[in-house]
Amino acid sequence: MTGTRIPAIGLIDRGQKLSFRWQGETLTGFAGDTLASALLANGVRVVGRSFKYHRPRGIFAAGAEEPNAILDVWHNSQNDPNARATLVPLQDGMSARAISGWPSLNFDAFQGLDLLHRFLPAGFYYKTFMAPDWHRYEPNIRRMAGLGTAQKTPDTRHYETRHAQVDVLVIGAGPAGLAAARAAAAGGRSVMLVDENPQFGGSLLWGDATINGQIGTAWARDTTASLAASGAQLLPNTTAFAYYDQNTIGLMEHRSHAASGWAEDRLWSVLAAEVVLATGAIERPLVFPNNDRPGVMLASAVLRYLRQYGVLVGKSVVLTTNNDSAYETATALLAAGGQVAVADVRAEPGPVANAAQAAGARVYAGSVVLNTGGLGGIAWADIGPADATSQRNATSRIGCDIVASSGGWTPVVHLFSQSGGKLRWDETLSAFLPNTGRQAHQLAGSMAGWQSLAECLASGHKAGGSHGEAPVTAIARLPTPLQPYWHVPITGARQWLDLQNDVTVKDVGLAARENFQSVEHLKRYTTLGMATDQGKTSNVNGLAVMAELTGRTIPETGTTTFRMPYTPVSLGAMAGMRHGDLYAPKRQLPAQSEHDAAGALMREYGGWMRPACYPLPGETEAQAVQREARLVRTNGGLFDGSSLGKIEVFGADAAKFLNLIYYNEVANLKPGRLRYVLLLRETGIIYDDGVIARVAEDRYLLSPSSSHTAGVLAMLELWHQTEYPSMDVAFHDVTAAWATIAICGPRVRDILATLATDIDLSDAALPHMAMAHGRIMGIQARVARVSFTGERSYEISVTAGHGAALWRHLLAQGPTPYGIESLSILRGEKGYILIGTDTDGLTMPDDLGMSGPLRAKKVDFVGKRSLTTPDGARPDRRQFVGLLPEQPGFVPMVGTHAITDGPTRRSLGWITTAAHSPTLGRSFALGMIEGGRAHMGETVTLFDRGKTSRATICSPVFHDVEGAKLHG
């Protein structure tokens, strides 16, 4: 046991005790604890096993940079399988487990891998575990690495998205951010202030500063309160994870820690006129041998656990450092009754070191930790000269339970870089600082390179616009300069760089030797910086080592590209409400209630919920489909075609314009007549088919297919607006305003006779492919005589609100309601194509045998030129044909290839539609076959998943070849 809670210090609420479980054992903590601070307070040392070598690991840091304490956390029956314990506010009833270590954390069967570490360097999986098939090893290697398992029960968390627009978005509520928000609010601007922690204050929460005469925590609290009172939006527990274009920021608000208790992540998309980046800096460790044991921590983390959470992580602490900041930890530890030794690599550590020495710390100048040891943790540390070349150069062995280091501070420039900003290396600070930015932002505090509190406050005040009084604090003495120190110059013992991915200095050496010297290659080859901590404590150390090994400067080596997210974000939050029924909008037919009443099996087709079929009680879908297809031809059929598009086209130039767009001649269509047309793309490929009706000299009604209505409308607008803007024509999408019910079959004229209408439905007045208007049962209506089944067919359109009643009336006359699936058989056996089923992204009109309209049409139209390109004229183009399988009971699968016979098989095309037809009493198919029309009557081999069969190429019209039924 090392960590203990000490009295009278910390910002936790000792009045609110919380109970939680760790590895099945019940422990206690307080409101205000994180899971990490509570574990430390309970003396927990080991929280996991390292990724590759399965070495025991403990809590290392106190913030988002934590690499080791990745735990499987359950609360309120929701799970975060890879939660960073330092960012999880403790809650009553929470339960946490380690994600690595089998069968147990303390006795891991794979810990022997550490003994084999020489055979498991970076990239070992590119050289070993390859024969005979690397797929065999990979799952096992992954399992051994150990990461949390996702819950198998549904995720019932509420995820939500919010958009916001604000004058000033301040990211980071430490001293600089608070000063900036305060100034911006004083200037009358709308302000949003966010911080990833539950409490605002940042480093003030573990510092001992005085601002405007108040202690830092009190100033932070009061500033927060006055910001709230001024109307600023305050978002704690909120990570700014991405900086997008044009000052759009992605925020993830973790509301699972809200007082309401129920879990929710809220994604914000904020458009800010100005962003203030006050994201602070993260301490990086010194790199020394065996620097990965449980008990090795960041010096600032030790300080934070003490001052913010009242946890003394160890009684006897060895600090090793190259700069002044570790001494604040030293003096705080001494004040709390701890023992402290400091190994400072600088030969002359300076005044703060002297002060610490005076307070009781043992300070070793020009020294560093050369080794650590202890079973399952730390029991001792060896100290020796900073320029030691061997661990045998150690001069003292100090008994201790914690070794904490400070190697300098890395400004958090992630969002700045994401925004397109460029960095520069500052030699004095040994840090990458923002150099040139590209978006509308201000920089404040330590992320911009300011070191003292006074400078941070001043820069924040300025970034917020300098309104109101600047906060005042004592000017600190200049620190003794940091001495760059990237690793102990010995060979032999491993020195860790990336704790989460188990990457050492040796691995960087290996990468350098194998010529993976670019920093981007270094990252991918060694995986340094690729874990969920994204190298927050290891990237700079790693590239500095690479620079040294390859004789380059650090700026020459550079950094890898910063990408969102800054910390992991849940997929659920990114999806927001777009899941389940709300995933994609589905359109509903006006007569839906009637289909429900008839027991329809509804399915989504092209964005509309439509009846697939209407199974009778006890019928399977296949049986229903066969029954419907049979009865439509013998009894008559009723079909809801309301989803078919309806676009009204109006204007003096309507005919001229449409003629420039469509494949077919449409200007000579007489009022009251319909024509089947194709719509091509400029590439000559068929985009849609449909029916055009001429309503009047200057008015047409277009009927695109259901799934292409929006696309056709968009295409008309595009051509009108960009190519033919002077033409007098306009387009209105009225699809949803009309219900269209199709009635067809042998009894259709009798059924129509039951409609009270003023429309002349005689063949003379309404021949096939004609349209008439009038009233049906008192309601405005349209009747079009057009068929997709090959039967005599009428499409009756009434305004949508009357659709259900029209269906009911027609159904009462006895026709069989039929759905999409049986329609496919009916149209299929008539050789009527379905765009996107029988055609694909290469099909041109002549492939379907529809070159007549091209010959007849004189004007240019969309796609015309492409029809006469070499590709359009190729003789081996696939052509639309029918196929009769040799076995009449065999229905080939759609997609089955027709292949050449002989030793080298080649595909000649494939089947696009296939079904059993009750009318034909056998199977039939449609397909696209190379030069198909020239091979009528010939048989061809079909190939499907290893099995072959034969089929005869024939006309695609199998039933009623003369088309007599249309007029019967």
Place this chain on the structure above:
Amino acid sequence: MLNIPCPHCGPRSEYEFQFGGEPATRPIPASEVSDAQWSDYLYARTNIKGRNRELWCHSGGCGQWFLMERDTVTHEIFRTETIGSGTIGA
């Protein structure tokens, strides 16, 4: 996440727009266009790395097509204007 100033509606989120590519002049009459010219019109674009002109449609808003001058590297939008109204493009 672009914030795009539609010439009619003002600044709106990228979600409301559709990219229309680099504008190209349609060669007419089609009967006098060589295969190479036609192929260029269909497929070849200059694709400038830098300041480029593009067609965009405010499909989720007013449905109007317009021209935009945008830097394809930095995504900075310099200006937008209705087609035929200004100096962007021919």
Place this chain on the structure above:
Amino acid sequence: MADLATLSIAEQLGLTEADPLRLVAVPGQFLVSGAHDLPANSVADIEGGYACWLTPRRRLVVSATPPAGFASDISHGVAVFSIDPAHDTDFVAMGCALPPTALAEGKCAQTVFAGLKLLLYRRHGLLHLHVERSLAPHILAWFRQAATAL
């Protein structure tokens, strides 16, 4: 033969008092193309009703009588709702990226909301929503789900 009955959108949707959307009765809706002088993205009173700007050459006219010119009657095709005034800014923030200024009194906006294109405008203080009738069930389901997050 009796006249054909109407199935109202309200009946089709099963709207209740507790829902954050209310159906608004309008006398009729027409898409009208042709020159007009409505300022962009505004809604204004006209003879017999009011009109919303849709494009530089198209308006939505809400009135009982069909306007002159190229007018299409879409009365049956569009559901008109008003959004609960207590939370309309929250719903807008959840459903789309429009800034509140775009929906001030007298302003209208076509936008992508909850994944689909619809029309929003504020008239007499109330935020109105026009959506294609076939998508009304989806929008209602969205508002019901979003309301639980308030």
